[in-house]
Amino acid sequence: MDKVTSFLKLSWEEVQHNVTWPKFSELQGSSTLVLVASLIFALMVGLVDYVFENVLNLFYQSF
Template sequence: MAGIVNYIKESFGELKNNVTWPVWEEAQRLTILVAVFSIIFSLAIWGIDTVFSKVITTYFEWING
């Protein structure tokens, strides 16, 4: 148990002393950038999934006649 407590203390010390945090404006800009790319990527995956679904449905309808 002491190992876990020591690990947590060292982790907080690392975050407090050695991590360079972005300024608020940069954090907002990067958050918006991540959100936009996430939406674009999810729409691309949705589109590919829709196309494959229609192709597979058409294929099985063609096989079953």
């Protein structure tokens, strides 16, 4: 149990003193970038799915 307590204390000390936290404006910029990239990726996957669905429907209707 002493090892766990020591680990938690050292971890908390490192978080307080050694970690550099980004500014709020940097977090907003990163979040916006992730949101836009996710939307673009979702639209691309949706477009590919739509195209494949229509191509396969045409293929199956030809038989």
